[in-house]
């Protein structure tokens with residue numbers, strides 16, 4: 043979609059979408075809100091113009107302090123469902139026995155590492171666990187630089203990869219002012235609006251041009267770093283396999299492909315466990331996080347042993363909390379539950395059901411544009427009814443508020459903040475999908 047006006051053609055800050063604005067009068071009489079603002083100050087980031095106080099959550103649902111229940115279609119961290127009893131039990135058992143760092147040998151850590159590695163191609167046989175996706179990407183970028191001898195990175199226009207100083211430089215959607223640094227070149231998101239019908243070719247050519255720019259600037263290409271479902275850019279997965287051509291070009295130029303699986307990983311796409319697998323392309327490094335511990339903070343990266351060894355010639359890597367036994371117990375429980383409850387298959391099945399329901403609603407409402415995604419990772423463009431090629435960020439906020447009134451949590455994404463982003467728990471049932479579709483239909487009617 044195009045921006046509503048030329049002046050609005052800038053990347054909308056990811057933390058500002060569907061967010062409380064401390065300068066507005068709305069919600070200012072809420073004591074819980076005032077307490078948070080007093081504690082966190084300018085770094086407060088809260089969803090909704092009138093933030094919600096949450097008190098508990100179970101399965102696909104969250105409960106607010108005022109007693110209202112919400113179907114959680116936003117939070118992709120509790121992938122096997124909020125407060126899953128198997129994860130709770132595993133964490134409780136391990137924390138009451140031993141929690142320490144990875145400088146001791148502890149069986150559950152290697153149990154987890156082996157279970158995790160079984161989910162990857164055999165080449166990616168070394169794993170490093172961290173506490174956040176940001177740390178994982180930070181480490182991945184450093185490994186890419188060391189092994190390629192280059193310093194330049196290519197990311198998408200509205201990418202978000204994390205919050206360390208180094209990773210913020212490759213996260214244009216974090217910038218409130220200023221421009222991206224010289225060693226980073228952005229390419230437009232892999233959409234039909236940007237590249238026409240041949241997205242694979244268009245995206246690959248944009249990456250090729252970015253490589254030339256980085257060469258001219260004297261950095262070379264260290265890595266193409268992309269979120270395999272392009273979540274913050276507006277959710278772009280199709281056509282399946284389009285990434286391959288761009289990755290080939292990066293490899294020919296001596297760069298790495300870092301697959302950021304923090305958002306799409308762990309079965310959410312339904313038809314594949316990872317986004318790179320969905321595109322049938324082999325990354326040099328994969329980073330992951332969010333759903334890994336179902337809410338227990340853990341993240342990590344996998345790569346080829348020789349790449350990690352080369353990096354470790356210069357500096358060691360140790361992370362006090364990364365890979366601690368309790369997080370490994372949580373991670374192990376998540377993998378087991380996913381298998382026992384066949385959640386990847388459910389993501390595929392319910393994702394298709396939601397997609398067809400959304401498409402039939404879109405057919406009746408001019409403001410509802412393209413429905414995209416894979417499995418339980420969906421994006422819905424909200425556009426101007428008389429000019430469907432134009433994005434409508436204001437209507438997207440209205441829709442998100444309407445969904446909230448209907449008891450549904452959802453968020454926004456995309457360069458203009460005009461794509462509704464849906465990532466419910468992988469255990470979403472068909473009845474819950476119907477609840478969502480009814481609420482969405484009612485909210486769309488009121489747009």
Ligand SMILES: Cc1ncc(COP(=O)(O)O)c(C=O)c1O
Pocket residue numbers: 173174175176177179202203204205269273302304305331332341
């Ligand atoms: C694609 C992507 N990569 C990395 C990160 C950073 O992860 P974390 O917040 O755990 O540091 C995020 C967080 O939103 C993300 O969406």
